[in-house]
Amino acid sequence: MPAPERIPSRRMTGSRTTGKGTPGTTELLAEGELTVRGQVREASNAVLYCSVAYEGEEAACVYKPVAGERPLWDFPDGTLAQREVAAYELSEATGWGLVPPTVLREGPYGQGMVQLWVEADPAAELLALVEDEEAGAGWKAVGHAQVAEDRTALLVHADTPQLRRMAVLDAVINNGDRKGGHLLPMADGHLYGIDHGVSFHVDDKLRTLLWGWAGEELTEEATAVLAVLDERLAPGTPLAQRLAGLLTAAEVAALRDRVAGLRRTGRHPVPSGQWPAIPWPPV
Numbered sequence: 485m486p487a488p489e490r491i492p493s494r495r496m497t498g499s500r501t502t503g504k505g506t507p508g509t510t511e512l513l514a515e516g517e518l519t520v521r522g523q524v525r526e527a528s529n530a531v532l533y534c535s536v537a538y539e540g541e542e543a544a545c546v547y548k549p550v551a552g553e554r555p556l557w558d559f560p561d562g563t564l565a566q567r568e569v570a571a572y573e574l575s576e577a578t579g580w581g582l583v584p585p586t587v588l589r590e591g592p593y594g595q596g597m598v599q600l601w602v603e604a605d606p607a608a609e610l611l612a613l614v615e616d617e618e619a620g621a622g623w624k625a626v627g628h629a630q631v632a633e634d635r636t637a638l639l640v641h642a643d644t645p646q647l648r649r650m651a652v653l654d655a656v657i658n659n660g661d662r663k664g665g666h667l668l669p670m671a672d673g674h675l676y677g678i679d680h681g682v683s684f685h686v687d688d689k690l691r692t693l694l695w696g697w698a699g700e701e702l703t704e705e706a707t708a709v710l711a712v713l714d715e716r717l718a719p720g721t722p723l724a725q726r727l728a729g730l731l732t733a734a735e736v737a738a739l740r741d742r743v744a745g746l747r748r749t750g751r752h753p754v755p756s757g758q759w760p761a762i763p764w765p766p767v
Contacts, residue, residue: 556682584678622643655752659683698754
């Protein structure tokens, strides 16, 4: 078939959906007929923009076939789609709904991840570079960034409950690639995160732009959510059984350990020093 038309990233393009999942959304994504409409540009792996139709319902979605995944030295080949679905499962277990509805299914180019397309609010500001030494009210400092040969600026992110929840989820799933472009703020204030293929490694690989709360105490809400996750991840539970089909036994065990560790310390993690703390490129 001819090469699909190239389209911009989700942050720059609208869609036919509001981004909010409904009880039937996962069924639509899993059972509907997928039609490739274009290809998302500037993606390291194959990312296809599709429509999905089922029993009179239709939505826009993203389809990432396993066959289009580029090999990584530190992750097993052909596992990124499963990790994206696992991130959705964990997001749903928290009750925060931070990952758009996501399923694993067959598509025009074989098995892959299919995720509801969401439309980011272009007016929302989550990241900024400031000339001051302090982040300022409503912002948290990440660190200094080189913006010119002889000049640096302070990289900051917004200090919001939604973004702080995302930081907790990233710590739980061990997200190795939380870039600015992977944060999709909605016009109604909701926040989604996408591109979780390099998550759930057994080693500490947390790389993120959301270090503003590093070392700070977790909120009471986060502490309560971690307690719920601890229960739902126990061996034999429905969530554990679903994850067993997506991750290795060692990765599920490491996930349990991370939840237990966050509960034990009661604080947001700090950079390990073993890996670059911030992904590159950061956006």
